Amino acid sequence: MKNLISLPRGTHDILPEQTPLWERLEQNARRILALYGYREIRTPIYEDIHLFKRSLGETSDVVHKQLLELKTSSDDDGLALRPEGTAAIVRSYLQNNLDKKENLSKLFYLGPMFRGERPQKGRLRQFHQLGVEAIGPDSASPFLDAEILALAMDMLKAFGVKGPHLLINSLGSGEDKARVTDWLRERLKDFRAKLCPDCQQRFERNVFRVLDCKVAMCQSVVTEILGQGQALPLSDESKHYFNEVKSCLTALNIPFTVSPRLVRGLDYYTHTVFEITAEGLGSQDAVGAGGRYSGLLHQLGGDVKVNFGAIGFAFGLERILLAQGEQNPIVPSLNAFMVFMDVAFLPQAFAMMQQMRGSGISAGLSYNGGSMKSQLNKANKSNARFAVILGDNEMKAKSVLVKNMQDASQQLVGWDQLIPFLKERL
Ligand code: AMP
Numbered sequence: 001m002k003n004l005i006s007l008p009r010g011t012h013d014i015l016p017e018q019t020p021l022w023e024r025l026e027q028n029a030r031r032i033l034a035l036y037g038y039r040e041i042r043t044p045i046y047e048d049i050h051l052f053k054r055s056l057g058e059t060s061d062v063v064h065k066q067l068l069e070l071k072t073s074s075d076d077d078g079l080a081l082r083p084e085g086t087a088a089i090v091r092s093y094l095q096n097n098l099d100k101k102e103n104l105s106k107l108f109y110l111g112p113m114f115r116g117e118r119p120q121k122g123r124l125r126q127f128h129q130l131g132v133e134a135i136g137p138d139s140a141s142p143f144l145d146a147e148i149l150a151l152a153m154d155m156l157k158a159f160g161v162k163g164p165h166l167l168i169n170s171l172g173s174g175e176d177k178a179r180v181t182d183w184l185r186e187r188l189k190d191f192r193a194k195l196c197p198d199c200q201q202r203f204e205r206n207v208f209r210v211l212d213c214k215v216a217m218c219q220s221v222v223t224e225i226l227g228q229g230q231a232l233p234l235s236d237e238s239k240h241y242f243n244e245v246k247s248c249l250t251a252l253n254i255p256f257t258v259s260p261r262l263v264r265g266l267d268y269y270t271h272t273v274f275e276i277t278a279e280g281l282g283s284q285d286a287v288g289a290g291g292r293y294s295g296l297l298h299q300l301g302g303d304v305k306v307n308f309g310a311i312g313f314a315f316g317l318e319r320i321l322l323a324q325g326e327q328n329p330i331v332p333s334l335n336a337f338m339v340f341m342d343v344a345f346l347p348q349a350f351a352m353m354q355q356m357r358g359s360g361i362s363a364g365l366s367y368n369g370g371s372m373k374s375q376l377n378k379a380n381k382s383n384a385r386f387a388v389i390l391g392d393n394e395m396k397a398k399s400v401l402v403k404n405m406q407d408a409s410q411q412l413v414g415w416d417q418l419i420p421f422l423k424e425r426l
Contacts, residue, residue: 010117010125012318020330021321026110028158029130036151038106038132043088045112046070049080055087055296057206057267066115068125081114085131086268086293086312087300093135094302104136104144122284122319130155132290133312140294140309142241145272146248148311152276152288153254155315161287161323163279166254169262170242170271171208172234174295177270180232181207187225194221208263214283222261231260238271245272264289268296272311278323287323288315335426337379338365341372341391349390352400352418356388359419361426363388379405386422 007013014022030040049069056063062083070079082088089107092098098105110130117123132151134144149166156164171177184207188195192203196215203210211222234242249256256274264273273291281287290313297308336356340349349365356363364382366375372389379387389401400418403410404425413421 008125010119010123012124012126016332017329020332021327022317024330025159025317025320026130029108029110029155032151032155032158033108033132035154036106036147038108038151041089041092041107041109042111043085043092043109044082045114046079046081047088047091049078051087051091051300052080052083055090055266055268055300056084060206060266062115062266066117068114068116083115084113084266085109085111085129085314086133086296089131089133089312090135090296090300090302090310093133094297094300098135099137099302099306099308102136104134104139106132106134108132120284122281122322124318128317129314130317131312131314133310135297135308135310135312137306137308140271140292140311142244142248144309145245145292145311146252146254148290148313149249149256149274150252150254152290152313152315156276156278156287156320159320159324160327161278161320162325164287165277166249166256166274167259167262167277168245168249168256168272168274169259170232170234170238170245171263171269171273171291172232172238172271174270176232176234176238177208180234183233184208184210184225188221191221191224194218206267211261211263226260231258241271264291268293268299270295274313278319280325281319281323284319286316287319288313290314331383333362333383333385334364335361335384336363336386336388336422337375337382337384338363339372339375339379339387339389340365340369341389341395343369345390345395348395352388352390352415356419356422359423361419361422376403385426388418 052067053063066083068081089109093105108131111128112126113129114126116125119125134148153164153166172180188203188210194217195210196213196218199210199213199218210218262273262275269291271292275286275289277285278287292311294309297310298304302308338349338353340346346369353363353365366378376387384405387403387405389403394400398415399412401410402413402421
């Protein structure tokens with residue numbers, strides 16, 4: 001096809017045959033979110049670019065390399081498409097004074113996110129996230145951390161995701177993070193020359209990120225400085241909090257692995273961080289990730305007198321759909337399909353179709369008519385339960401011939417009896 005403009009790199013169409021799978025995923029998610037008391041929040045898909053710069057950290061990969069800025073013809077510059085949900089939710093939480101209205105805001109969002117990354121399998125420029133945030137004054141509790149993880153695992157179970165595996169870690173408090181930064185730099189400095197070019201920069205910008213670098217040489221350096229499975233040197237208070245989270249998970253029978261290398265890419269995380277992987281996704285196998293980010297509320301202008309607690313996660317829905325494996329196809333169907341012998345009967349057929357729809361019976365017809373055979377074929381293709389046939393005789397007698405498409409049985413029904421007749425049988 002010449003001159004066809006194709007869709008931008010790293011984006012995808014969700015075609016009508018796929019939308020039922022998305023709908024089913026969303027319905028399952030909404031059902032479980034309601035059980036846990038989460039309510040939906042919708043924010044714009046673009047925000048002031050400074051919101052992302054201030055929250056995610058100027059040095060994070062998302063801000064450094066992946067923000068998609070908007071160019072507008074007005075002087076409304078400094079806008080960017082949202083690369084993730086948390087920053088906007090916190091902005092909205094503060095702007096709408098939700099902390100004054102409720103003790104704990106349990107929020108979820110669902111929608112497209114945008115990152116200008118190099119497109120590859122599992123990495124898109126427009127992808128969809130379902131995210132959850134629990135924010136409130138004095139709300140930090142290991143039980144809430146565990147609840148959030150239970151919610152994530154319950155949803156993955158309902159989605160039928162294969163082999164979900166929960167990895168958790170603690171980055172400690174804000175003070176711990178500053179101390180561990182020095183500790184890591186001190187230990188890494190002799191190995192600096194061995195690190196990959198990205199990690200050379202991370203050493204300065206965000207040394208935590210060296211821990212989860214995928215490059216083999218960096219991984220062996222990390223093993224050397226951390227040892228196998230050694231935890232980060234956190235304060236006793238942070239260790240105690242993390243131990244409580246782990247005990248809660250064990251009490252809930254949620255299996256997990258502690259990974260001291262798990263640090264997450266964004267600057268705002270403190271204390272509990274986690275990632276959930278699934279089987280069959282290749283190298284991009286994280287279906288969701290999140291953590292505690294209480295400090296972000298003050299960073300974005302929240303009242304410093306309030307001791308905010310906040311934790312959340314986001315699932316990548318494209319990856320979840322891939323990790324579901326083979327799904328039963330969802331075949332669209334109609335209750336009734338109008339078939340008319342003569343194009344002159346179209347107004348009557350059309351009126352009857354609308355009458356059926358008005359009574360909650362899904363219905364269709366062929367707008368350009370065609371032979372009875374081709375119309376019945378169309379009825380078949382649309383998986384109609386009944387064909388409602390309007391021939392010469394029926395027209396005269398103000399009746400229709402209702403054909404059951406499953407067993408081919410037929411019955412004459414008066415126009416005024418059609419709706420109750422169908423309702424009884426659907
Ligand atoms: P993050 O906001 O980076 O913590 O990502 C949360 C989840 O979103 C990841 O675990 C992925 O499942 C998904 N995700 C992140 N970036 C992309 C992307 N570029 N393409 C597709 N899914 C993504």
